[in-house]
Amino acid sequence: MTSLAELDKRTLIHPHSVVGAPAEPLVLDRGSGALLWDTEGREYIDGTCGLWQCPVGHGRAELASVAAEQIARLEFFSSFGDYSNAPAIRLAERLLSLAPNGIERVFLTNGGSEGNETAIKLARLAHHHAGSPERTVILARSGGYHGMGGGSLAATGIDGLRAGFGPLLPDVEWLDKPHGIEHGPDATEHLVAELERRIAEIGAHRIAAFIGEPVLGVGGMVPPPEGYWPRVQEVLRRNGILFIADEIVTAFGRTGHWFGSEYFGIEPDMIVTAKGITSGYIPMGAVLIGRRVLELAGGATFLHGFTYNGHPVGAAVALANIGIIERENLCERARVLGARLRTRLDPLAELPHVREVRGVGLMLGIEFDGTPAAPVQSGCRADGVVVRASGTSIVLSPPLVITGEQLDTLADVLCRHVTAAAG
Numbered sequence: 001m002t003s004l005a006e007l008d009k010r011t012l013i014h015p016h017s018v019v020g021a022p023a024e025p026l027v028l029d030r031g032s033g034a035l036l037w038d039t040e041g042r043e044y045i046d047g048t049c050g051l052w053q054c055p056v057g058h059g060r061a062e063l064a065s066v067a068a069e070q071i072a073r074l075e076f077f078s079s080f081g082d083y084s085n086a087p088a089i090r091l092a093e094r095l096l097s098l099a100p101n102g103i104e105r106v107f108l109t110n111g112g113s114e115g116n117e118t119a120i121k122l123a124r125l126a127h128h129h130a131g132s133p134e135r136t137v138i139l140a141r142s143g144g145y146h147g148m149g150g151g152s153l154a155a156t157g158i159d160g161l162r163a164g165f166g167p168l169l170p171d172v173e174w175l176d177k178p179h180g181i182e183h184g185p186d187a188t189e190h191l192v193a194e195l196e197r198r199i200a201e202i203g204a205h206r207i208a209a210f211i212g213e214p215v216l217g218v219g220g221m222v223p224p225p226e227g228y229w230p231r232v233q234e235v236l237r238r239n240g241i242l243f244i245a246d247e248i249v250t251a252f253g254r255t256g257h258w259f260g261s262e263y264f265g266i267e268p269d270m271i272v273t274a275k276g277i278t279s280g281y282i283p284m285g286a287v288l289i290g291r292r293v294l295e296l297a298g299g300a301t302f303l304h305g306f307t308y309n310g311h312p313v314g315a316a317v318a319l320a321n322i323g324i325i326e327r328e329n330l331c332e333r334a335r336v337l338g339a340r341l342r343t344r345l346d347p348l349a350e351l352p353h354v355r356e357v358r359g360v361g362l363m364l365g366i367e368f369d370g371t372p373a374a375p376v377q378s379g380c381r382a383d384g385v386v387v388r389a390s391g392t393s394i395v396l397s398p399p400l401v402i403t404g405e406q407l408d409t410l411a412d413v414l415c416r417h418v419t420a421a422a423g
């Protein structure tokens with residue numbers, strides 16, 4: 001009989017894979033908490049949540065029941081125009097109760113890229129409607145990742161990801177990667193001065209919005225240098241530029257707070273979320289929209305929407321998932337476990353091939369100096385621990401429910417392979 005792995009290679013094209021040259025797949029079968037099992041019965045500790053989407057951990061029967069009940073009651077109906085449904089309304093109310101100051105409305109989506117497309121379009125529309133149609137420029141940062149759509153990819157500052165697709169959304173302008181070690185002790189001064197200079201060069205009257213992740217995710221789990229975010233926010237406000245925080249990774253507990261914006265003390269004009277909103281049990285996202293955007297866009301028709309926006313099943317699962325994060329105090333847990341993991345990983349920074357060990361809450365990165373990260377990922381996996389290589393970094397974002405013991409095993413295995421990578 002053909003194995004699942006063989007069948008996979010003959011039938012699927014995976015995201016981020018080489019067409020016509022399929023990799024040997026790891027076929028996963030089930031999960032529970034921070035553990036995963038493949039179809040051969042091998043057990044793995046999940047140090048990544050796959051794509052950092054699963055604060056509550058795998059295999060929650062409670063979320064399966066909520067989804068099943070909602071499907072049986074009302075599986076879906078459009079929320080375009082004047083149609084609505086109870087879970088979508090309740091979810092919006094809940095998100096507003098958790099969101100930072102100034103957030104007043106919610107636009108529900110199916111995922112991260114779609115949320116950023118929505119935020120970018122809404123920022124441009126808001127200025128257009130308010131009498132500044134020339135404000136079309138989006139300021140984005142080198143090393144940032146915002147997704148795979150025409151606009152979200154255009155604002156993604158990782159060159160390899162944009163190559164080969166021809167022209168994307170025009171009017172994206174670039175800022176330096178907000179990475180402390182690349183700019184020295186005056187990194188924040190340098191980055192804020194650069195922001196001011198770029199705004200003067202482009203002309204504030206042409207800039208619609210700035211987009212950035214509170215902590216760079218795909219770019220290597222890089223927190224910005226001390227004091228960066230409030231300074232950036234002040235410059236943007238002073239210049240009438242809307243501030244879009246891409247919190248697709250950082251929201252719902254990962255930084256030790258409901259939102260990374262809370263951790264950094266900022267109040268963005270739009271906060272884009274996805275992933276952790278349902279812990280990935282079903283595709284869902286939400287764009288949280290602030291007062292300034294609503295003032296500019298008030299009265300404009302937003303001719304934008306995807307069929308499954310406001311999906312009642314996604315919204316019901318999101319509500320239950322948020323309930324678990326609150327009930328089990330997972331924000332606090334991310335802080336405690338993040339500190340425990342840092343204690344184990346920080347000594348790696350002494351190794352000659354390790355450039356930096358860094359992170360916030362339970363999202364950590366280890367950056368190598370020229371040494372490839374991929375062998376560390378494969379070595380760990382062979383030893384039953386899933387971590388992710390992203391460029392020259394290993395990035396970690398385990399489920400927030402990971403046990404202390406599992407976290408220690410993960411650290412032991414990872415330290416062994418990072419040390420061996422010195423080659």
Ligand code: PLP
Nearest residue numbers: 111112113145146147217248249
């Ligand atoms: N923004 C950030 C910060 C992300 O990490 C991701 C996905 O990893 C996205 C946007 C895109 O989200 P999605 O893959 O759900 O479209």
